[in-house]
Amino acid sequence: MESQKYAIVDIETTGHSQANGDRMIQIAIVIMEDWCIKKTFTSFIHPGKSIPLFIQDLTNITDTDVQDALPFEAHADYIYELLQDTVFVAHNTDFDLSFLQGEFKRVGLPKWNGKVIDTVELSKILFPSSLSYKLGDLAVELNIPLNNAHRADDDAKACALLLKECWEEILSLPQVTLEQMHKKSFRLKTNLSQLFFEALQIKRGKVEKEDDYVYYNKLALKKPSKSVKDLQEGIEYPITTPEKVGLFKQAMEQFEERQEQFEMMDIIWDNLNNKSEVMIEASTGIGKTIGYLIPSILYAKKSNRKVCISTYTTNLLEQLLTNEIPKVEKIIGRPINVTLLKGKKNYVDVILFEQLMKSQDLSYDETLTVLQVLVWLSKTETGDLSELNCSGGGQLFIDKIRKNTEKTQQKHSLDYYDRAIQESSDADLIITNHSMLLADLVRHEPIFDEIDGWIIDEAHQFVQAAEQRDQAIFTFTNWKYIFGRIGLSTDQELFTAFQKIAIKKQRVPLSAFHQLEKIYIRMIELFDKTMQDIVSQMRVSAHHSKSNAKRLDFMHELSLNREYIVDFSKAMQQWIDLADQMSAHFKKDIEQIAPEHKLVLEQWDYWIREYKMKASEWDEIFIKYDEDYTTWIEIDQRNIPGSIRVLKKPISISSTIEQLFHPIRQKSAVIWTSGTLTVPNNERFIAKQLGIKKDVPLKRLQAPEHYYKGAKAFIVNDMPDIQGVSQSDYIESVALAITQIVRSTQGRCFVLFTSQDMLRKTVELIQESELLLDYMIFAQGVTSGSKLRLLKSFQKFSHSVLFGTNSFWEGVDVPGDGLSSVIVVRLPFSAPDEPTFKAKSAAIQQQGKNAFTELSLPEAILRFKQGFGRLIRSSQDKGVFVVLDRRIETKSYGVEFLRALPQISVTKLPLQHMVLEIEHWYNSKDEERKQVDKQ
Template identity: 80%
Template sequence: MMESQKYAIVDIETTGHSQANGDRMIQIAIVIMKDWCIEKTFTSFIHPGKSIPLFIQDLTNITDDDVKDALPFEAHADTIYELIQDAIFVAHNTDFDLSFLQGEFKRVGLPKWNGKKIDTVELAKILFPSALSYKLGDLAAELNIPLTNAHRADDDAKACAFLLKTCWEELLVLPLSTLEQMHKKSFRLKSNLSQLFFEALQISRSTVSNEDDFIYYKKLALKKPYATNKKIRHQIDFPATSAEKSTLFKKALSHFEERPKQYQMMDIIWEHLNNKSEVMIEASTGIGKTIGYLIPSIIYAKQNNRKVCISTYTTYLLEQLLSSEIPKVEKILGCPINVTLLKGRRNYVDVVVFEQLMKSNDLSYDETLTTLQVLVWLSKTETGDLSELNCSGGGQLFIDKIRKNAEYGKKKQLFDYYDRAIQESEHADLIITNHSMLLADLVRHEPVFNQIDAWIIDEAHQFVQAAVQRDQAIFSYTNWKYLFGQIGYASDHQLFSIFQKIALKKQRVPLTYFQQLEKKFMQMVELFDKTIQEILYHMQKTSLPSKFESKQIAFVHNILTNRETMNNFSIALQGWVDLAEQISVMFKKDIEQIAPEHQLILEQWDFFVREYKMKATEWDEIFLQTDNDYTAWIEIDRRNLPGSIRVLKKPISITATIQQLFESIRKTSAVIWTSGTLTVPKNERFIANQLGIDERVPMIVLQAPASYYKGAKAYVVNDMPDIQSVSQTDYIESVALAITRIVRATEGRCFVLFTSQDMLKKTVELIQESELLYDYMLFAQGVTSGSRMRLLKSFQKFSHSVLFGTNSFWEGVDVPGDGLSSVVIVRLPFSAPEEPTFKAKSISLQQQGRNAFTELSLPEAILRFKQGFGRLIRASQDKGVFVVLDRRIDTKSYGVEFLRALPQISVNKLPLQDMVLEIEHWYNNKDGKRKQVDKNE
């Protein structure tokens, strides 16, 4: 009988990260686990011989008082050393705990500890690839592991022990073939997980398998898809009167409040669905817009046995629809709803490509870790949607390689997730998609869209942006250089030389073809470099760097008057592609069976030839086609040349595109455009005109009653400096001070909205350096790592938190209730006048003799401003303050139009000091007394 494995799970708390600078341990806990049961624990405070920094006291709740009678590390060293002998060392980030401990052993004269280690961060990333975060506290919350006091060694070590056990249980339910492949790849990992995987593999081989739950593509185990319910017709009648609607809602919702405007919205939509007509509805927050369109849509779909398609812009709203709104409607209507989420092809994993890439033996650490994450995820995912994965930065590049691009013949494959989503939509009442997918598929004419009777375009104002993105083309220097590097020359050990060796050895292609191809390749790279030099030369000559930015922008037509080199490059690139394709055809000709390792090389070759083909089209679109409806510009960062060169080409107006897309739809279906912001004062049809919607299509504005906003207060700080008359440093200092005062007055839960990433970064850095908010969690877009979604979820977890965001946080973000106490607008959200698309639109308007400020700049800014306010009050019980730090709202004539766009709430103009006192007073009396917040929340 093999002796069971002993695990020593260790957690330490220290005065800081650097032993070299005299940081020492203040607490240690060791949990000994055998046979997945805790055998013993050791925990002790340790005297660090110095005082504990305040932020460490704040983080750990360990004070100088706690350690004043503790003994130094020397007194415990032998016991600790003894405890971890013959054990596998386990910690949540072994790099820190183990190296710190080894340093302490060395300091007190003990030999270096030798043994195997397991890092539960690495292990959890592999086994829970969709976890929101891999911090111990977050994992504990997500996996229901008890953890009362995070950042206390005793509690953390115990939580880490339970996490290890949970990971072990997770390993045992994985399919055998997944475990086999994980074990094969695990020798590249940083900690000794291969042994753990091997033990799980041994057990898995000798137990009854759960293979029936999976389908297989080669050796990849994928979760078996559920059989979709066929469409069941339910006869539900539309609740025509207010009383009928109230009865329906009351039955299902415990906190029901009657909203007359929501009922009105339902009636309008019901009428247009049945008449197959078009309407625009602006529904402010507080109306219950989502439920307002879902109920009539679903009843209509069920009654007529047809489909309704709902399109949104943000992933956030997609998730919200699926996770909370649709279940709510199922409860209200008392019947199941068949829903399919459809995204664009590139959102799904390409199982065939992943299987190929997995065979490669020279994967980096990041690629190995991501491969293991994907292996585990494939056995769990029902959608194959890659956004479910939480990968590190390096892993993202690998994820981009396994996105679905191509079709696989006409035969439907079970492992093709995109195909599966299309098939599921055959039986759906509701298809939910995003604007970009809708735009792409209206062009591609996915047959599933032919069975749709009605279209509901939510976040309709963003349809403009989605259409621009779909029509844009982007050139990136690093991207092209990467492509050249992948092919390489005969002398490199890259794809060209590997493919050439095989082809010559098998005598499939004569050497002269490869010599010719290499010559074309050299010519192409030379011309590319020449083009780049020309671009840089002209950029330095014509564009002036701005005072604060190292970035430069210039319109292509101003820079590149002679495009001869560009044209020559295009011809050279096409010549290379033609010959590379010809060689591939020659290699495959008259061959029955290609050896698997050659197949992999050939597929990589074909993949890159396809990439070069797409690049050739992109090159011509950007540099060689002139089109007055588009604008193209070059961006560089002088600190990183030529690496930072990017060229972007975007449409100036997308009205014609959208009209063309909806032309056939309008003949047969209802089209309902809705959003919280479709109008601005004095320019009701600003968005309607951009979307090219006929003047005769009605625009209905539904505003929640004034009582809904009774918990909202708005303030304008009227003693902020004027940005024009002070230095940028002084201005940022004033902004940082105002933000910290407001955050402390409202006890966090604050959104701070910027219009410039540069100003956001500098403000956050200043606040961090000054430690003015040292006891708050600060999350900043573009500074804190993670997607917008992840930042938001992290923000919601802490009561003392502040979220700094730019453009995308101005809207489509829902933080109900106490989740948000204040929204601070740093600058009025005007587009930067130098932003190229905006500049091109302005020039176009001026050429028509129109006023670019009143027709474009102002309405755009007011819409964003309305969106920013919309974050604050998401339910009638919500309370919150809306603070504007930009003086122009008070000093400029157009300021009044921004204020007019807000609901009817009081707006107070005060100096910062007075405002902070007022907010504190209001908050202190908010619930009679200020709520105490647990420090460990």
């Protein structure tokens, strides 16, 4: 076979729009044959205009670099010739190739024709678990040298090496996987089918043993590695301080003795042995995670029983596994048998995937995701779908292949959830998250009978996890989508396809389809009537309140037509029963059904399962009444009925948690721990929400004062009173304060808001003013990307500012110099009209109590404590905590916020004086660092 020639191209430009006069400033082409670099061409290009500052910052290419360069016209013929008879390769061909084609056209050359490979598309398929598909991030992950990202010469070479890495990855895949990939690859955007075909030819020419896989039809799955049970005897728990110090010192060179950490270890050890319950508030700085891991693992090994650790976010789960467990293994000097266990829906259902991937009408996003899953199945040991990094459209396909909570007939080796449960039976430690724990306590997985100790980390978040587990959400668009997937005999949807094959094979009588269609039409009519009733009721309600495009009403305040609601529920159940019967008729002699017919039936069964879940959701939201829940309806008058959403949430979850933990408390230790469990004047606020009895002790462990020596708090006392000025005036003052503080700390700043609207308006004003033009600004809900992505982007730049709302107040870890300041724009009280908060307040008032002191204030203080916790993550950290909300000084409750902070200096100053203080502090910090560097 003649060896293929690849031209790997990267260009840098003054911007993305040729129509607006953007031009090239650098081009690099790497010619690769036989997977070796044969030739490179690189040149600066004169753009005929000055290079924008942000492009200079991004590429490090200045006007000086290009001042003696020739324009594109001078290189065009040579570049065009160089690309002949090659496969054009780029990291995002949509940009590089289309820009280059535009330049060829501009200078009078014909359009370049040839095959194209996009390494973004290819990398997504071959490295489906990568966190990012940016060239720089992939280069780091795959150890590809890339010294100057966003320089065409370095980028093109890195892209060439990435292509070679991809080729080697393709060759490492099992043959059956490659065959499936080749079949599907013709629907991709670039010519990857050629690569897969070449690799298949090589594979077929070799006789290779593929013992590392188990097979299901045409799928290759990585064979699970056998877990080796640690048969070593357990080591003794270090009772005295010298014993503890000795244990830590042998594993950690720079061990910092922390008495509070030792105290926490002893509390947990005693409670595990006594099978008792305790709450521990452990502030940042005492080493909470190691503090509970060591006694847990030593207890598990000594007693030959298990300890389960539950935390809130996936991020914290990964931190435990990748960072903390290896540290503990080093400290105790032996491996730990640990298993990560998640809820069923986190795992792939291999049989479902195998069925759905056969579909002929997959979209581009679905095709790409199928290829990603094919590669991933040959590598994953867990089957945990969160390992995959899929596009938005691909995520919908992922949701279809999740393991269903209903039992499915699967071989044990293919069921990743069963495998995780099996591994748990050999483990000392089981690590899970709150939502999984809540779900499986309800289902009662037998594995939990073997657990002697429960450590609930981030315990304050257990309240939120329980609320989320018990909530139900109805959205009009989601229901309409599900109705549309079945359709009528006049549509080309599933009903038509099922009827066609069922009648053809004479498996189901035509009369049954007529009856089913009749019920379906009735069901849709009743659904639409209910939606119209909701809208008209809310419009009536709107006459009695301020006119606003967005409306929100509690369901009990509306007089909805119960007849429509109940009749719809009955009609839906009738449809499900008949559709189920028809499926059962069809399934007789299943072996005789052609594969394409089998696929239609499997899709039919999949949607029946979805309808069953929806029917249950309807009854839960619209029919079942429960005084411990609140239900409200939201609409946007600009989009009716498309915007209808109904939410049902619990007002209190203490009884749910009490019910779940009652059997556990009889035989196991329960340890609740968090950095924020208490607030001044209401120490048992979280305990009460969790339904924990008063006789359960609450221990508070605070890091020593010197841990916070690098922290300063400032209150700006000349900010306007938000109630005394217009919102626009207040935002103007906030924007000015933020820009001055950011400049005084030179960036690395978190700005915390309580309102997305205020955040957006403040960011817009700052951008319009251009006062922070030389800073990178990342804003939640404004800058695209997930919370994790925003955080990673923020950490990449020293001159950066991150604007965040609720989720950035906690669970975000930026150690060291990554964060210099946290600005609190407003004290984090819940919005009084937020429905769940409103319902909880009403319930408290009905008991004759004060909702502000019982709920609003303690919630806000907890968030405030968590906001401060972002700043100091180690005893070496330094940073300023700035509060712009004057209520902390002018209101009587302000002192309680300050009492919730560690013992640090709190200074009240006008903005200008405070900025000078911060500059002085920041400069002295730089001097200290320089002195340390000299030493």
